[in-house]
Amino acid sequence: MINPHPGLPELQYVKPATLQEASKFLADNAGVAKPYSGGTDSFVRLRDGILKLDYLVDIKGLEGTKELSFDPQKGLTIGAAITMNQVARHPDVLKHYPNLAEAAESVASYQLRNRATIIGNICNASPAGDTIGTCMILDGVLKVHGVDGVRAVSLSSFFLAPGRTVLKPGDVVVAVQLPIPPKGLVGTYKKLGRNRIGDLSIVAVAVLGYPTPESASGYRFRIALASVAPVPFESFKAEGVLSGNKITAELIDEAAGATMDSVTPIDDVRGSARYRKQMVKNLTREALTEVWTKLSK
């Protein structure tokens, strides 16, 4: 039985001046302190009592967290304080990573996206996180500030289990860096919720594709799936199907089928495993067809 607090339970709001200070405070108060940026997930879980904290450590003013910039050599940097809406409307994102803008814009509501952040979405490590898959297949790397200094963590090795990541006490994710996208990249995000828009996903599929001479098919596709596995999941099996042969509608069907075979979703309040499996296939097919149509033009 959930009987949440009407408001937030008692806690302290801490605003450190430097990353060092933040990491030290978080390490000293491991288990009862958490970095705080948008708060859209933490608040709900604090009210529910699932998350119990003494301190919310506001990282929004810290160095690098407000950065949203594109460098023609290094790619895109999205700081931890950058909201979904800032990402979704940024000209460089729209130009070079439109699929990320699309994923960011699919999150909840406009006013929530003014608080919710990409980094928060990633650190929350929900299997349903809307922007995670896209960041993964764009080869995102996190810049993590810990008590021992700064390190880089690839998103491909970041997630352990629902809500669990490799982050350690004292770690603050400062930013996510996305390298320059491959030339000719086309991407899309297909999300199925219960409502037309704004819901959490029952299933979501992030797909991108680009031409490359390294692949027998002449193209490489990347496919990330949400809400069908304990962690956000890239279907190498389906990608493999598309790399070896000439791309046809039949091959796309086969790849879509492979995504279905590669996942083990659960029954939950949002949807059954059976439906999810079917939807992974259909959404992947739809996404691949759309991407391929654009690529082959």
Add this chain to the structure above:
Amino acid sequence: MANAKSKEQVVNPIGASFTRNDVYEKVTGSAVYADDIQFGNKLLYARAKRSPYPHALIKKIDISKAEALPGVKVVVTGKDFPNRIGLYLQDKTIFATDRVRFIGEPVAAVAAISEEVAMKAVELIEVEYEELEAVFDAEFGASDKAPLIHPDLDKYVCPNFIFPKAGTNIANHFKIRKGDVSSAWDKCAYVVERSFKIPHIQHVPIETHIAIAQMDEKGKVTVWASSQSPFAQRNLIAHALHISQSDLRVIAPLVGGGFGSKAGVTMEAIPVALATKCKGWPVKFLLTREEEFYTNFVRQGLTIHVKVGCDKEGNLLALKNMMYWDGGASTEYGTNVTRAGGYSSSGPYDIPNVETDSICVYTNHPIGGAYRGFGMSELHTGLDQAIDELAEKAGVDKVTFLKKNGVAEGDVLVTGMIMHKNGIQECIDNVAKSLKMNEKEKPSSPDRLRGKGIAAMWKAPAMPPNPGSSAWVEMSEDGNVTVGLGGQEIGQGTFTVMAQMAAAALGVPYEKVRIAGPVDTQYSPYEWQTVASRLTWSMGNAVVLAAKDARRQILETVAEAWKESTDDLDIINGVVVSYKSERETSLENIVIYGMPKENNEGWTGGPIVGRGSFMPKYVTNLDAETGQGPRAVVHYTVGCEGLDIEIDKNTGTIYVLKGAASFDVGKAINPALVKAQVEGGFAQGLSSAMFEEIKLVKGVMTNPSFVDYRIATAPDMDFPLDTPFVEVPQDDGPWGARGVGEHPMVPTIAALGNAIYDATGIRLTNPPYSAEKIYLAMLDKGLVK
């Protein structure tokens, strides 16, 4: 003729789409809802300790640690408040006493200086339980194998039209026996038999329940509550506390959505109980959204087995309904839902042979209460899909089938009541025309299927035979009119409609009429409850009587002063005119100070105050075994809805292309408000049809938040909706008006189910008709791969 105000262009207030009289406050943020009232720093905050078990005996409650927590003012438990209350069947106590019967049932409550302290105190209350076998299915609950949830059912008080069966979990068994069903099946050329299961849903007012209570040193209690029923609350809470009704005052400001959830008494009794133990301190209790979902009224679930048959031409001959209502842990209100579902169980169709058993069963689920059109959405979801199927079997097109069987003036209804004049034929025609029901149209893409569905409905105000309304009308020096009333403005626009009626009955412009709000049981005239779509009709009648009474007093005053007959006088545009002498005088000259008589003969008149009182007097009880009686209800409002939809073959998602809804409102006092009610009700119906379900697993609601209890949002309602209304006047309604507040959500699930069938050939029986259900059904049928 110095004053020509009476000759100015007058807008007839009846039938005019005036702007709502509460809207300026609502768009500027100055409108006052219960949580907006300021109580100063003495305000205490209440929280409830709730049962984690669906069914258990309470062995021990220890509140000592909670009481010792600094900041806690008072802790109460059920032992202090043993009196049973309930609107119909008195089966409920404010707190569980010896046993808990659903998850979330309050067993104790705390008032403290802050919500945080109150929450901590709640955690410190220790309750020992002994878990009992629970009932999670109504049909099982009705059987003799089920454990008893209310062993004292035989001792509960209830009115003589509710039939509980002691020694069982059956809180009410309502029966209809009309004609001879068993022999009628042989005469049927076509028969359809289907079962449907309609889930529990929740009202989801955007404002959750809230009440603030304060007891003064003399023991008088004031309650401020978001309420559809201030007078019923006064009565029931006073009863529970053993205090006099006049010592309990309920003040009811604007309501942020009700839909039946704020009718009767639910959580309001908790802050009152706390307030009685800390005299002088106001105690506020605001439900969280999560509590709103499962600790308060929900719409009870229904399992309905329908068997319906017709002759070769498609004339309905026989209907058998077996309904098991999942009433939850208390059926104080739900027993009447069952009754309504029973006495209206034929739907708006003329069927000679009907047998209905409508059984209200106690379960260990949340408590079922009134929900917008209660009983009728659930009934029609089953009945109108079965009829849709029957029409197809009979080879009669669906529109023709509905019209052929539509109930007409003079028809003998299932209760023996004779049907009144109504516009069901026009309503069906309107929908059929709007959606081109006779045309099969192509989907917009090969990835989609297209279908159209139609369903008719009816609903009577479901209430005791004698619910009263009253009103007063008084005036101020400026000639403005104030109407006192006890019905609540819950968004439907009743304050506006009442002002229009008072203006018309009195002869003043609409803008001159104010409503005396908020409703306050200390000053406002009595109103039974703001439920059942009854206010336009019942309170409207009281307001018209009060306005006419005031008008009579004014005319008598003027007649005496001018030495004329009241027959020659009229009030037009706020001016009293004489057709005989052509004299005129404005109301402001009369209504407070009266008038001087001519020739210095003194004065006549005085402050004008009109009174009106209305209560239906013709409704009779029904026979316990047959459900027969001269007049079951006051009247029926009939209507019809339809949907033109597409279904995405890749996901099962429904895309509504167009909706149509047409209801016979008798007379639209304010057409824009009528249409707004229909639009909102249609959306709520469609939301329940596509998304809504309280998901219960062993008594636990697994989706008690907006995250997982989804309701329709603006993008979901992205389609044109046609809402032509029909006006066949009600003989005892003001200007012929009858209510339409609830009706628009009644046939929507059935209309959608019929559209899905038309698109896919699949008959879905268990709403909500989610994309998942539709897709998997298509997959099983081989429509998709």
Add this chain to the structure above:
Amino acid sequence: MTLKTITLTVNDLVETVDVPQNMTLLQMIREKLSLTGTKNGCAAGECGACTVLMNGEPVNSCMVLAAECEGANIVTVEGLAKAGKLSTLQDTIIEAGGVQCGFCTPGMLISATALLKRNPNPTDSEIRSAIVGNLCRCTGYVRIVDAIKMAAK
């Protein structure tokens, strides 16, 4: 718990407020500043009844800590009318009949105001997307969308 003192601008007035550290912006607006037009419908960022403008952008005020609002510029529904004159949207929502119980109205007006500021000529679909986080249980959104279209003209 120690209070935190913050200074911010609310509806063009500079306010200095002592707030508990777990207090949300919504609670501060309602309880400390008595601006009760902003409503609490879920305290979970889902219903949108508490939507206010923060530095020009709409946010769910239940999802913001008051303590972090130092220097912020907040506009609530009470700040939409200027000098007794209703805003265009306030006028059109009255004219269109987009108000019933009124509980979602303040948040709806704030979301719509922000929409028209960033996109003066929204399509029907853009309007609906912009208010997807503002739940209304009364109107079916029909006349609310009408009102926003009228104001956009």
